[in-house]
Amino acid sequence: MYQLVSLISLWAIPVLIAFILVYGYFRKVPVYETFVDGAKGGFVTTIKILPHLVAMMVAISLFRQSGALDMLLSTMAPVLSFLHVPPEIVPLGLLRPLSGTGSLAIATDIIAQYGPDSMLGRLASTMQGSTDTTLYVLTVYFGAVGIRNGMYALKVGLWSDLMGVIASIIVCYLIFL
Amino acid sequence: MLNVIWLVLIVISIVVAAVNGRIDVISQATFEGAKTGVTVCFGLLSVLIFWMGMMRIAEKAGLLELLARLLSPLVRFLFPDVPKGHPALGYILSNMSANLLGLGNAATPMGIKAMEELQKLNTNKEIASPAMCTLLAINTASITLIPTTMIAIRIQYGSQNPVEIVGTTLLASFIATIFALGLDRWYRFRYRRKLR
Numbered sequence: 001m002y003q004l005v006s007l008i009s010l011w012a013i014p015v016l017i018a019f020i021l022v023y024g025y026f027r028k029v030p031v032y033e034t035f036v037d038g039a040k041g042g043f044v045t046t047i048k049i050l051p052h053l054v055a056m057m058v059a060i061s062l063f064r065q066s067g068a069l070d071m072l073l074s075t076m077a078p079v080l081s082f083l084h085v086p087p088e089i090v091p092l093g094l095l096r097p098l099s100g101t102g103s104l105a106i107a108t109d110i111i112a113q114y115g116p117d118s119m120l121g122r123l124a125s126t127m128q129g130s131t132d133t134t135l136y137v138l139t140v141y142f143g144a145v146g147i148r149n150g151m152y153a154l155k156v157g158l159w160s161d162l163m164g165v166i167a168s169i170i171v172c173y174l175i176f177l
Numbered sequence: 178m179l180n181v182i183w184l185v186l187i188v189i190s191i192v193v194a195a196v197n198g199r200i201d202v203i204s205q206a207t208f209e210g211a212k213t214g215v216t217v218c219f220g221l222l223s224v225l226i227f228w229m230g231m232m233r234i235a236e237k238a239g240l241l242e243l244l245a246r247l248l249s250p251l252v253r254f255l256f257p258d259v260p261k262g263h264p265a266l267g268y269i270l271s272n273m274s275a276n277l278l279g280l281g282n283a284a285t286p287m288g289i290k291a292m293e294e295l296q297k298l299n300t301n302k303e304i305a306s307p308a309m310c311t312l313l314a315i316n317t318a319s320i321t322l323i324p325t326t327m328i329a330i331r332i333q334y335g336s337q338n339p340v341e342i343v344g345t346t347l348l349a350s351f352i353a354t355i356f357a358l359g360l361d362r363w364y365r366f367r368y369r370r371k372l373r
Binding site: 008012013016017020021023024027029031034035036037038039041042043045046049050053054055056057058059060061062063064065066067068071097101104107108111112115116117121122125126127128129130131132133134137138140141142144145146147148149150151152153154155156157159160161163164167168171172175176 | 179182183186187189190191193194197199202203205206207209210211213214215217218219221222225226227228229230231232233234235236237238239240276278280283285286288289292293295296302303304305307309310312313314316317318319321323324326327330331334335336337338339341342344345346348349350352353354356357360361364365368
């Protein structure tokens with residue numbers, strides 16, 4: 001199982017690159033010119049995303065470093081312990097939708113402290129791996145095409161993050177206990 | 178809604194810092210955050226430029242069309258508003274496949290290309306179309322077959338079985354994705370009724 005998974009993740013990108021190039025060549029696509037032509041768009045798109053990302057990262061950095069996140073955590077603690085949610089995992093679940101690097105840091109910290117094969121380590125790995133950073137995805141995708149009104153996308157993203165956290169906890173308890 | 182979240186995050190942070198007598202943290206955290214934004218964006222720059230070049234080749238060679246045709250029942254069900262054979266479908270599918278394989282840095286450029294194609298179909302360029310919302314629902318929940326980053330970290334910390342979380346991750350993300358798609362459908366119908 002491990003061999004297979006690591007083999008796939010090792011080979012996926014090289015195979016994909018080679019496949020696209022060779023397939024393109026045989027379909028008579030001028031690969032180099034086409035690459036350069038398409039790649040041009042990447043720069044423009046990145047510049048469009050930049051202000052959105054800066055705005056969002058400032059808010060998240062403030063929220064974490066001002067102590068507001070810790071305050072929210074301590075008010076939620078009694079409810080969560082009633083629901084048998086391990087308190088160590090709560091900051092991860094809360095930060096996961098907001099910041100990918102922030103939650104990755106917390107997940108790594110939990111793994112370093114309790115060990116990757118502990119219940120908390122497995123739970124942190126599952127939680128971190130099973131959803132993407134909603135606020136980042138929204139900022140980048142909508143920012144790239146200039147959408148101002150995201151309709152209900154944020155609500156759907158945040159609710160399903162909560163669902164992902166709950167599902168991770170239940171699945172881990174069912175499988176690893 | 179993003180307006181409110183952004184405002185609330187910032188104002189609450191400043192108030193909390195002030196109450197705790199740590200107002201000095203604010204300006205430092207602000208510029209640290211701005212710096213993170215720029216760093217993340219420039220990390221994205223190289224990846225976006227590379228994959229957008231590759232995807233243009235895939236598009237010109239007809240690979241995306243092929244992918245879209247192979248999996249057309251799935252995309253017809255998820256994106257009923259997108260006309261058959263539209264290039265957006267190919268990009269959406271390649272975005273989904275990259276997510277599934279845990280190729281996060283390839284998935285984002287493909288998702289952005291899909292958004293650009295969907296924007297061409299969009300009637301009001303400032304308001305997200307239902308298809309865009311569905312694409313975001315898929316991406317925020319993101320079914321993950323191989324959580325590459327977490328496996329790497331588990332190896333780094335000497336796990337006996339670094340891939341034992343593959344199954345739990347897949348199951349948890351599958352549940353979250355089904356939930357997200359269901360919720361997306363529900364909101365779609367609700368908003369459509371409201372617009373009429």
